[in-house]
Amino acid sequence: MSVVKMENAVKNYKVGKVEVPALRGLTLSIEKGEFTAIAGPSGSGKTTLLNLFGCLDKPTSGKVFIEEHDIITLNPDQLADVRNHHIGFIFQSFNLIPVLTAFENVEFPLVLLNELPAHRKTRVMEMLESVGIGDLAGRRPGEMSGGQQQRVAIARALVKHPDYVLADEPTANIDTKTGQEILDLMREMNQKHKTTFIFSTHDPKVMRFARRLIMIRDGQIESDERQ
């Protein structure tokens, strides 16, 4: 069963008066529990693809389905609801809220979901323990290393048990060793919680780590292999 799919999705951006195509009729389906890497050179359309899968943007033409909802029909509030309920995000530069502690950052999506405080506390602590930073709950992002911050980001993405997690070059801003740990952690979470992961990368080591590797070039799928 697919958690998210796109059919013949086209996305053009306007740069001045010129229309620049970013995706040229892409059809792709991501199945539940997959650990998928989307790779390709700069400008190949990875970010655009993630934006569409993340309900952050709408295609110029074609369709994007999340849980059978065509996102083109949804208004900004409904898109926010879809993101809130179904999608977890991990960003390249962690993007934690600097004024909140690790605990509060992980708690944030649950606050948006109006979960009860007691319930939130248990879930957040469980999640922080499971990504291995239970003891850092009270620290703010500025007081943590890059690897630790990315662990917080992973916990934040997973705490609401999303249908799938989108990770935008999750290891780009950390050293190789920590990057490997982060990938191991994502894989562990994928297996433990059966969470679907879709991540973009142009690091060959990360590509090798994926169970499914989709290569994109010039807004089209160049190859799609399950390893």
Add this chain to the structure above:
Amino acid sequence: MFKIALRNIFRNKRRSVLTGLSIAVAVMIAVYLWSLISGIMDDLFDNMIRLNYGHVRILNTDYVKRERLLPLEANIKDYQAVARLADADRNVTLTVGRIKFGVLLEYKGKNKPVFGTGIVPENESPISHLDQKIVEGRMIEMGKEEMNLGASLARELGLKLGDTLTVVTQTAYGSITAMNLKIVGIFSYGVQSMDKTTFFIPLDRAQKLLDLENSATEIFIFIKDKNKGPEVAKEIRAKLDLAYPGKYMAKAWQEQELLYFYMVIARNVYAGLYFLVLFLASFTILNTMFMSVLERTKEIGMMKALGMKNRQVMGIVMLEALLIGTIASFIGAIWGSGIAYYLATRGLDFTATFETMGTINFPISSVYHALFSWGIVFFGFCMGILFSVAAAVPPALRAAKMEPTESLKEI
């Protein structure tokens, strides 16, 4: 959300403090300025009522048309009978007849146009508080040819207690008349229009001087509740129309055009000033919130990516402005109330300035006292918050419009 907003304020402490400071100063200025202007206005209206208009004033209808010329021939004959009509009204506490006339006061070669007022001295105390304003000598007495003179006027003409001067003027019938009057008391109201241009003489002497036997030019009526002025004036007008059709009329202090004119001008000027100060200060909030929102483009994008809705994003920005605005307005209101309290108890003395300004023809006191009221302080506090929040609307809208894709723009 509250936690995020509160902590965002402390993110750039110096900026928040400076923004807060400008709001606080604006609220402070608004509060003490309003207190001061309210105090000055209250004092001005109080003086106008006590010295120029009474709560309700009965006049000859012809006199109303040419009041500036003080037309003595348009007087109230047998004024006591007319006053008795008003006395019958249950709201009326006091009626007094007065004669106001213009003279050229001359002494040792110096002369000055001034206003004389014929009064019943024993009736004057509750109205003009003349007894309390005598700084030298005593009040005039009925039947005696004596006068009470304004302190500044006495100084200007070099007159002192015990001096006698000749007052030359025209009677109600236009013939020249004169009377020797002895200065028995000098008064000081702290109001230049009084102290510099006015003297009082007993009403019966004024009647004799001006050939106005048993007449007055105006009857001041004081009532229990001054806010009921127009109602009482209406009742009295009805009685006057019945007894003296078309001859006399009654006007409440609220119906005095000049007074009303001052009130409107004063209110508008002040309201303009009040809101201008707050408006200018609110620009700092606008600026600060814009900077803060633009700095957080990525973060706001991320929050929206995580599912935060536009109105929630707006809410955070507005909440930040509300927090800064509330704290700053509270501090500003305290400062403002401190200054207002000081100005209410000590006052601002402008006597020296007024002395050099020449004649001012409305009864404004030379020492300004603020009106201290918690209502004014509270209103200032609320306005400070309102302006802060209103100024945060454009940056909040900007934040709400930010695209969640911003958070992914770095591949």
